[in-house]
Amino acid sequence: MTGMSLPDHERVTATAVDAGYTDLWTSEVNGFDAFTPLVLAAGWTPSARLGTAIVPAFTRGPALLAMSAAALAEVAPGRAVIGIGASSPAIVNQWNGLDFTDPFGHTRDMLRFLRKALAGELVDEEFPSFRVQRFKLERPPEQPPLLHLAALRPGMLRLAAAEADGAILNWLAASDVPKVTAELAGAPDGFDVAARIFVCPTTDVAYARTAGKRMITAYLTVGAYAEFHRWLGREAELGPVWDAWAAGDRKGALAAVPDDLVDALVLHGTPAEVRAKLTEYVANGVQTPVIALVPAPGTEPLAAVRALSPAGGDSWS
Secondary structure: OOOOOOOOHHHHHHHHHHHOOOOOEEEEOOOOHHHHHHHHHHHHHOOOEEEEEEEEEOOOOOOHHHHHHHHHHHHHOEEEEEEEEEHHHHHHHHHHOOOOHHHHHHHHHHHHHHHHHHOOOOOEEEEEEEEEEEEEOOOOOOOOOEEEEEEEOOOHHHHHHHHHEEEEEEEOHHHHHHHHHHHHHHOOOOEEEEEEEEEOOOOOOHHHHHHHHHHHHHHHHOHHHHHHHOOOOOOOHHHHHHHHHHOOHHHHHHHHHOOOHHHHHHHHHHHHHHHHHHHHHHOOOOOEEEEEEEOOOOOOHHHHHHHOOOOOOOOOO
C-alpha cells in the first residue's frame, strides 16, 4: 500500500483477510517490487490468493522472471497468480534502460516461455523476441502458478483468452466491461477476469476529482492507454486532453478532463456508494475486482480497507 513500509504491510494483510477479502495483489512501478510483499504475505496470511498485477514482461530476463514466479508458487502453493504485461516506455526504457520493442510480441513470448518453464520443462527455443538456451528450473513448483495477462485492446485480450488463465483489466469504467469481455468470448471455463479499480475513499468530491484528473492526465496520455480509450469510444471526451498534452500544455490537459469521466474511472463517495459501484463491475463480467486505493486526506487506510470489504463499514476513518 502506498506510503507504508514493508513491515507495516503485515497489518494491512491481516486487516484485509479479517474483513473478508480473498485476494492480495501487488503492482510494480517505482515503489516495492511486486514479488517481495507477496512472499511476506504468504507467511502472514496462509489463506489468501496472491497475485501480481502486473510484473512487466521486459524488466526481468525470462529465466529470472521464471525463478521469481516459482519462488512465490513454492511459498504459496495453489494460491499464486503471476500477472504479466507490456508495461510502458517510461518504466521499461526511461527507467530501466531497455528497448521497448514489440510489446505485444514480447509479452506473448514471455507468457509462452513461463508456461513451459514453470511446468518444469527444459526450454531451448528461439522465440520471436528472445532466445532461451537450455534453461530448466532447479525447483519447478509442484503447483505451477496461474498466468494472467494484462490486456486492453482486442489483440492482447484474445491472446489472454487463448493462452492465459486470466486477463487483468485496468483504467476502465464499469460500463466498459461488456465491450472488453466480448473479446474474451473464446476463453475456457475457469478463466478469470480481474480488474484494477481505483478508489479514492472520500466524500470530498472536489478533492477526488482533482486527484483523478491528475491521474488521468498522467496515465491516459500514454500511448497504449490512449489507444485503449479511443477503442472504447472516448475520442470526443479525451481528444482535448490529448491535444493539450501533445502541445505541452499540462494545465490545459488537466482542465480538459471531464468530471463525469473522473467519476467513472476513479470511484469516490461514501463506503456504501463505492461498494455499489464496485458491484457494477462484477455484474458486467469482472470476477476479481482489485481495489487500488488513492490516498485521501483524513482517511485512515486500514479503515478504508474495512469499509470497502464485502461486509462493509460505516465510515472511512
